[in-house]
Amino acid sequence: MDNPDTRSNYSQRLYKKIGYFLIIIVTEVIIFYMFINFLSLKGIDYKLFLFVLPIIAFFVLQRYQKIINFVKESHSQCNSFSIIFMILLLIFIPFLFKDNPYLLHICIMCGLYLITALGLNIQLGSTGMVNFAFAAFFGVGAYTSALLAVNFHFSFWLGILAAIIISALFGLLIGSLTLKSTGFYYALVTMAFQIIFHLLVNNLRFTGGSGGISNIPFPTIGKYSFSSSLNIFGINLPYQANYYYLVLAIALFSLYLAKRLYNSRTGLVWNAIREDEIAAKCQGISVNKGKLEASAIGAIFGGMAGAIYAHYISFISPESFTFHFSVVLICIVILGGLDNILGVAIGAVLLTVIPEKIRFFAEARMLFYGIIIIAVLIFKPQGLVPERIRKYNFLNFKKDSI
Amino acid sequence: MKSIFKNKIYLVLVFSLILAFVLCQTNLVWADAKKVVKIGFIDPLTGPTAAIGIGAKNSAELAVQQANASGEFTYEIQLVAEDDASDPATGVAAALKLCSDSDVVAVISHFNSPVALATVHTFHRFGVAQIMPSSIHPDVTRGNDYKEVSRICADNIAEHNFGVDLVVDKLGYKKWSSIYDTSSYGDNCNNNFKKILEERGGVLLSEDGISVGTKDFRPILNKIKELKPEAIYFGGLTTEAALCKRQMHELGMDDIVFFGVTGLDSETFNEIAGPTAEGTIIVGKLALGEDSDFVKAYKAAGFSEPYEATGPYAYDAIGIILEALKKVGPDRKAIVDYIADPDFEYHGVIGLTKLDEDGQSVTGGLTLKVSRNGKWVPWSE
Amino acid sequence: MVLVINQVITGLMLGIMYALIASGFSLLFGVLNVVQFAHADVCFLGAFVSMAVMTFLSKIEFFPTWLVIFFTIIFAVIITGIIGTIIEKICVKPFRKSPGLIILLSTVAVGFIIREGIKIFYPSGASPKFFPLSFPQWAFSMGGVTIRFSNIMIIIIAGIIYFLLSLFINKTKIGLQIRATSQNVEAAQVLGIDLDKIFMITFFLASTIGAVAGILNGMYYNIVKFDMGLMGGIIGFSAAVMGGLGNIYGAIIGGLILGIVESFTMAFVPGGSPYKEIFAFIVVVLFLLFKPSGILGKKVIEKV
Structure with a gap:
C-alpha cells in the first residue's frame, strides 16, 4: 500500500481532478455570467463590451485546440460535477433578479421554449418528421389544463397530467393520420392541422373564441399559492420565482428524459427511420410504431410546457399558438443543432433572449427568424452544436477511445 | 497540464474574466440630475x-x-x-x-x-x-x-344602445341580418347588438360569422339577399366591412342599409369602399x-x-x-x-x-x- | 337553384385564383422535385410590386391611364419573375444536393422574410392595402344569376395563361428541356441540358404566373395584405397535392375543387364560414389518406 508509485499516481489523479473542477467552474461561471449580463442589458451600453471580449477569446481559443479539448475533456470526465454546478448556478438566478421580475419572466419563457423544443427535436431532429403543427401540441396542453382548471376547478397538478394525456392522444391522432404520408406530404398535413387547430380554438365557443381564456388560477401546493412571493432565508423573491423553480425542475427532468430517450433503443430506431425508412423496415424495425412513438412523446413535451405556460401567464388565446410559433420552434431546433440536446437548449435560450432584449429584433422578430433559418442552413447546416456520432462501448472500449 | 498553464492564451481567458467582473462591479451610472x-x-x-x-x-x-x-x-x-x-x-x-x-x-x-x-x-x-x-x-x-x-x-354595450336608438327606433328598420367577425370584438358586438335589437322589437334574420381576413363575402351576401332584410349590421373592423359593402353593391344590394359601430370608424372604410360607401351609418368615436x-x-x-x-x-x-x-x-x-x-x-x-x-x-x-x-x-x- | 349557380360562380373565381397559385407549385415541383413554399408569397409580392410600380408610373403626367395600367402589369410581372429567380439563386440552389425537406424549410423561411419584409418596409404595410386596379363594374343578369365582367375576364385571362403555358412547354425548345428535366434530371444533364438555366427559367415562369395570380386577386377582391401568402401558400400547396404534385392540369382541378368547397361551406353550412378552410383541409387530408398520389398524379413506386 505504501508503494510510492501508487501514491504519486493517486496525487496526480487528485491534481488532475482539481484541475478539471477548476476548469468547469471557470467556464460555467463565464457562460452564466454572460447570460446574466445579456439578460440585464438595457439597449446598447458599455456592457455589450463584455460579450465582445469572451467571443473574441473564444475565437482565439479556436486556434489552440488543446485548450478546447481540455475544456471538453474536463466536462466529459466530471460530467456529474459539471451538471450539478450548472444547476446550482441556475438555482441562484432568482436571487440575482429579485428586483426585476421581468428578467425572471424571460428565464421562465426560456425554460418553456426549451421543453417544447426538446419535444420538437424528437420529431424533427431524431425522426426527421418536419412537423409544422408543434404549436398546436403546445396549445392542446395549454387549453386542456386551462379549460379543466377554469370550468371544473381541477388543480394545476391534475391539469398538467390531463394535458400530458390529451396531448399524447392528439399526437397519436396526428401521427396515425400521417403514417402514410412522408416528406412533403407530412409537412403539408401538419401545416393543415396547425391551421385547423388555430381556426377551431379561435371560433369554438367553449374555448372562449379569440378572446381566449382568462384568469386561469394559479397552481397551489397545499395552502401555498404560486402567486405569493417566495421567501427563502428571509429574502423575498417575486412570485415568478415559484414558476422559475417549477420550470427549472421540469426542464431539467425533460433534459434528462430526452437524454435517456436519445441513448435508448427507441432513439436509435428514430434515427434509423430518419436515415432511411425502407432500410429501417428491412432491418425489422417497425417504422409505424417508431413514428407513432415520436409523435406521442414529442407531443407530451409540448403539452407539458403548454400547461405550465397557461397557468403562468394566466391567460391564453389562439394568437399564442399560430403557425408562426411552430416556425419559431423549428428555428430553435435548426439553429441549435438537429438531434442534439445541448444544441436545442442553447438554441432555445438564444432565440428567447435575443428578440426580447434587442428592440429591432422585437419588431422584426419573424424576419429575424426567417433570416436565421436560411443563414444556418447555408453556413452551418449542422447547427451551432453539431449532432454527435453515437458512442458505444461494445467491446468494453474506454468511453473516449472511439 | 502544465503546458496549458504556460500557454499565453490561458492568460487571455483569465484576463477577460477578471475584466468582465471588474466592469460589472463598477457601475458606470451617471447620476440623473432630475428625478x-x-x-x-x-x-x-x-x-x-x-x-x-x-x-x-x-x-x-x-x-x-x-x-x-x-x-x-x-x-x-x-x-x-x-x-x-x-x-x-x-x-x-x-x-x-x-x-x-x-x-x-x-x-x-x-x-x-x-x-x-x-x-x-x-x-x-x-x-x-x-x-x-x-x-x-x-x-x-x-x-x-x-x-x-x-x-x-364607452364600452360596447353603450355604443350599441346609442346606435340602435337611431336605426331601429327612429329610422324604423326592424328586419336585420348580422355579419360579424369571429374575433372577440366581432363576437361581442354581435351578441350585444342581438340582445339590444331584440329588446327594441327588431328581428335578426341571419347571423354569419366570418374570420378576420375574409375577402370574399359574396357567398354570404348571396344568401342574405334571398332573406330580404331591411338592413345589415356589421360587427367587425374597417377592412372587412368596406369589402362587404363593396360587394353588396356588386350584388345589387344598395337599397339595404349598412350599419356598424366604432370598429368601422376610420377613413380607410371610405377609401376602400369608394363611392359604394355612400349612406353607411355608424356609431363613431368623438369627432374633434x-x-x-x-x-x-x-x-x-x-x-x-x-x-x-x-x-x-x-x-x-x-x-x-x-x-x-x-x-x-x-x-x-x-x-x-x-x-x-x-x-x-x-x-x-x-x-x-x-x-x-x-x-x-x-x-x-x-x-x-x-x-x-x-x-x-x-x-x- | 339560382343561389347554387351564384355560389358556383363565386367558388369558381376563388378556385381559379387557387389554381393559378397551385400551378406554380406544380411546375416547380415537376422540374425541381422540391416544394417552393414561398411561392404564394411571391404571388402576393407581385400584387405589392404592381402597386408600387403604379404609384411610380402615375407620377409621370403625360402617360394616359390605360398605358399606366399596361406598363404596371408588364413591369410587375417581370420584376416578380426576377425576384423568383433571385430566390432560386440564394435559397434553393445551395441546397440542390441536400434532402428536399431542407429546401422546404428554407423556402418557408423565405416566405417569412417576404411577408415580414412587406410588413416592415412597405409604407404602412401592416394594414390591409386597397388595390388600385379593378375591373369595370359591368354586369348582366339572367333570372337572378348575375354574371359580371370581372368573372368573364378572369376566366379568359386564366385561359390565355394556361394556353400560353402549354404552348411554351410543348412547342418550344426550352419547353422540351423543361419536360426532359422533369422526367429525369441525370439523363437531362447527360444530354447536355444546362440545369442552372432550366431551373432559372422555371422559377421565372412560375413567378410570373404567380404575379398574374396576385394581381388578379387584388383586382377581384380589391384588397391585398402582407400575410395573405401564408394561407394562400398552404391552400395552393394543398391544391397542387390534390391534383398530383407535378401535374399542372391536376393543380387546376385541385384549385377549383378547393375554391368551390370553401364557397359552398360559407353559403350552405350554417355558421360554417369561419371554418371554411377547415372543410378544405379535411378534403385534402382525405385525399392524402385514400389517394396519396393525387387526382392526376403518377403512382410513385418506392425504389430501394
Whole structure:
C-alpha cells in the first residue's frame, strides 16, 4: 500500500481532478455570467463590451485546440460535477433578479421554449418528421389544463397530467393520420392541422373564441399559492420565482428524459427511420410504431410546457399558438443543432433572449427568424452544436477511445 | 497540464474574466440630475393595428411634453412606450416589464380587448393604475373587481344602445341580418347588438360569422339577399366591412342599409369602399373639430402620423394621471385610490369623464356618423 | 337553384385564383422535385410590386391611364419573375444536393422574410392595402344569376395563361428541356441540358404566373395584405397535392375543387364560414389518406 508509485499516481489523479473542477467552474461561471449580463442589458451600453471580449477569446481559443479539448475533456470526465454546478448556478438566478421580475419572466419563457423544443427535436431532429403543427401540441396542453382548471376547478397538478394525456392522444391522432404520408406530404398535413387547430380554438365557443381564456388560477401546493412571493432565508423573491423553480425542475427532468430517450433503443430506431425508412423496415424495425412513438412523446413535451405556460401567464388565446410559433420552434431546433440536446437548449435560450432584449429584433422578430433559418442552413447546416456520432462501448472500449 | 498553464492564451481567458467582473462591479451610472417619474404606455406599435397605437402614443407624448413644459412638476415626466403587437402574451410581458420598474406610477394601455383582458390581472397584482383609452370589451372593467383598472371610453354595450336608438327606433328598420367577425370584438358586438335589437322589437334574420381576413363575402351576401332584410349590421373592423359593402353593391344590394359601430370608424372604410360607401351609418368615436386645442397642438408638435380615433382618449388618460400626480404625488397606491374615488371627475378633450364603481366611464363621447361623398360626416336629421 | 349557380360562380373565381397559385407549385415541383413554399408569397409580392410600380408610373403626367395600367402589369410581372429567380439563386440552389425537406424549410423561411419584409418596409404595410386596379363594374343578369365582367375576364385571362403555358412547354425548345428535366434530371444533364438555366427559367415562369395570380386577386377582391401568402401558400400547396404534385392540369382541378368547397361551406353550412378552410383541409387530408398520389398524379413506386 505504501508503494510510492501508487501514491504519486493517486496525487496526480487528485491534481488532475482539481484541475478539471477548476476548469468547469471557470467556464460555467463565464457562460452564466454572460447570460446574466445579456439578460440585464438595457439597449446598447458599455456592457455589450463584455460579450465582445469572451467571443473574441473564444475565437482565439479556436486556434489552440488543446485548450478546447481540455475544456471538453474536463466536462466529459466530471460530467456529474459539471451538471450539478450548472444547476446550482441556475438555482441562484432568482436571487440575482429579485428586483426585476421581468428578467425572471424571460428565464421562465426560456425554460418553456426549451421543453417544447426538446419535444420538437424528437420529431424533427431524431425522426426527421418536419412537423409544422408543434404549436398546436403546445396549445392542446395549454387549453386542456386551462379549460379543466377554469370550468371544473381541477388543480394545476391534475391539469398538467390531463394535458400530458390529451396531448399524447392528439399526437397519436396526428401521427396515425400521417403514417402514410412522408416528406412533403407530412409537412403539408401538419401545416393543415396547425391551421385547423388555430381556426377551431379561435371560433369554438367553449374555448372562449379569440378572446381566449382568462384568469386561469394559479397552481397551489397545499395552502401555498404560486402567486405569493417566495421567501427563502428571509429574502423575498417575486412570485415568478415559484414558476422559475417549477420550470427549472421540469426542464431539467425533460433534459434528462430526452437524454435517456436519445441513448435508448427507441432513439436509435428514430434515427434509423430518419436515415432511411425502407432500410429501417428491412432491418425489422417497425417504422409505424417508431413514428407513432415520436409523435406521442414529442407531443407530451409540448403539452407539458403548454400547461405550465397557461397557468403562468394566466391567460391564453389562439394568437399564442399560430403557425408562426411552430416556425419559431423549428428555428430553435435548426439553429441549435438537429438531434442534439445541448444544441436545442442553447438554441432555445438564444432565440428567447435575443428578440426580447434587442428592440429591432422585437419588431422584426419573424424576419429575424426567417433570416436565421436560411443563414444556418447555408453556413452551418449542422447547427451551432453539431449532432454527435453515437458512442458505444461494445467491446468494453474506454468511453473516449472511439 | 502544465503546458496549458504556460500557454499565453490561458492568460487571455483569465484576463477577460477578471475584466468582465471588474466592469460589472463598477457601475458606470451617471447620476440623473432630475428625478424621473415614468408613465407607462402599452399599445400595438407594430402589427395590424399599429396605426392606432402610434396615433395614441403620439397624443400621449404630446400630453407629457406639455406637462414638462408647463413647469408644474418638480420632476421630469417620461413616457415609456412598450409594444404589445396586439398579442396578449407580448402584452403581459410588456406589462410585467413596466410594473417591475418602480419608477412607473401608472400605465395607459391596450387598444385590443384580448390584450387588455390578459393584462388586467398583472396590473392588479402589482397595484398599478391602468387607464384604458380604447379597448372595448365590457368584461375589461365589468368582468373583475380590480380598482386599479379603469376605462375612459364607452364600452360596447353603450355604443350599441346609442346606435340602435337611431336605426331601429327612429329610422324604423326592424328586419336585420348580422355579419360579424369571429374575433372577440366581432363576437361581442354581435351578441350585444342581438340582445339590444331584440329588446327594441327588431328581428335578426341571419347571423354569419366570418374570420378576420375574409375577402370574399359574396357567398354570404348571396344568401342574405334571398332573406330580404331591411338592413345589415356589421360587427367587425374597417377592412372587412368596406369589402362587404363593396360587394353588396356588386350584388345589387344598395337599397339595404349598412350599419356598424366604432370598429368601422376610420377613413380607410371610405377609401376602400369608394363611392359604394355612400349612406353607411355608424356609431363613431368623438369627432374633434379642426379648431380644438388638441388638434392644433397635435399639428404644431409635428407628428408625421395622424392621431387616429384613439388619440384624444390617450391624451385625456395621460391628463388624468397628471392630475393625480398633482393632487397626490408620484405614488402608485395613492394614484389608484385617487382615480377609484367615486367623486373623481375630469374635464378633458373628450369632455367630462366620470367613472362608475367598475371603473367604466359613464360618459365617453360618441357621435353618429354617416358616409357622404367619401367622408364620415356627423349625422343630422 | 339560382343561389347554387351564384355560389358556383363565386367558388369558381376563388378556385381559379387557387389554381393559378397551385400551378406554380406544380411546375416547380415537376422540374425541381422540391416544394417552393414561398411561392404564394411571391404571388402576393407581385400584387405589392404592381402597386408600387403604379404609384411610380402615375407620377409621370403625360402617360394616359390605360398605358399606366399596361406598363404596371408588364413591369410587375417581370420584376416578380426576377425576384423568383433571385430566390432560386440564394435559397434553393445551395441546397440542390441536400434532402428536399431542407429546401422546404428554407423556402418557408423565405416566405417569412417576404411577408415580414412587406410588413416592415412597405409604407404602412401592416394594414390591409386597397388595390388600385379593378375591373369595370359591368354586369348582366339572367333570372337572378348575375354574371359580371370581372368573372368573364378572369376566366379568359386564366385561359390565355394556361394556353400560353402549354404552348411554351410543348412547342418550344426550352419547353422540351423543361419536360426532359422533369422526367429525369441525370439523363437531362447527360444530354447536355444546362440545369442552372432550366431551373432559372422555371422559377421565372412560375413567378410570373404567380404575379398574374396576385394581381388578379387584388383586382377581384380589391384588397391585398402582407400575410395573405401564408394561407394562400398552404391552400395552393394543398391544391397542387390534390391534383398530383407535378401535374399542372391536376393543380387546376385541385384549385377549383378547393375554391368551390370553401364557397359552398360559407353559403350552405350554417355558421360554417369561419371554418371554411377547415372543410378544405379535411378534403385534402382525405385525399392524402385514400389517394396519396393525387387526382392526376403518377403512382410513385418506392425504389430501394
